[in-house]
Amino acid sequence: xxxxxxxxxxxxxEFIYKMIKQxxxxxxxxxxxxxxxxxxxxxDHLEKPSKFCYVxxxxxxxxxxxxxxxxxxxxxxxxxxxxxxxxxxxxxxGQGVGTHLVHYATEFAKKSACEVMQxxxxxxxxxxxxxxxxxxWNKNGYRFxxxx
Numbered sequence: 001x002x003x004x005x006x007x008x009x010x011x012x013x014e015f016i017y018k019m020i021k022q023x024x025x026x027x028x029x030x031x032x033x034x035x036x037x038x039x040x041x042x043x044d045h046l047e048k049p050s051k052f053c054y055v056x057x058x059x060x061x062x063x064x065x066x067x068x069x070x071x072x073x074x075x076x077x078x079x080x081x082x083x084x085x086x087x088x089x090x091x092x093x094g095q096g097v098g099t100h101l102v103h104y105a106t107e108f109a110k111k112s113a114c115e116v117m118q119x120x121x122x123x124x125x126x127x128x129x130x131x132x133x134x135x136x137w138n139k140n141g142y143r144f145x146x147x148x
Contacts, residue, residue: 066102070082
């Protein structure tokens with residue numbers, strides 16, 4: 001099975017919408033996720049030079065998505081790649097797609113002279129926590145937040 005990674009395009013939106021629903025545990029038939037607002041954010045991501053969105057494909061069928069950004073951080077004394085979203089279609093999880101996406105981002109970070117890669121995930125996503133640990137990522141903090 002050959003996994004290809006390519007930049008996301010505007011016409012990928014329906015797939016991205018499906019992936020964000022899966023990421024947030026929203027059933028496919030549920031329409032509670034604001035499609036218009038997500039489309040606007042996705043379009044904005046595609047326009048910004050600091051945002052990067054990629055799709056993983058198997059046999060030209062989209063099976064995974066990731067987005068990341070670069071930032072200069074004083075605490076890291078350099079450039080940091082923050083992996084904002086990484087989601088693989090439930091139908092193909094466990095087949096190496098997520099690992100392939102992370103390796104792609106890692107090589108991108110190295111070529112871009114990053115000091116650190118980082119991400120956050122919810123404690124309820126136990127499989128995701130295990131996934132990152134298996135790839136050698138270290139748990140080294142907490143993310144705090146609240147809705148406004």
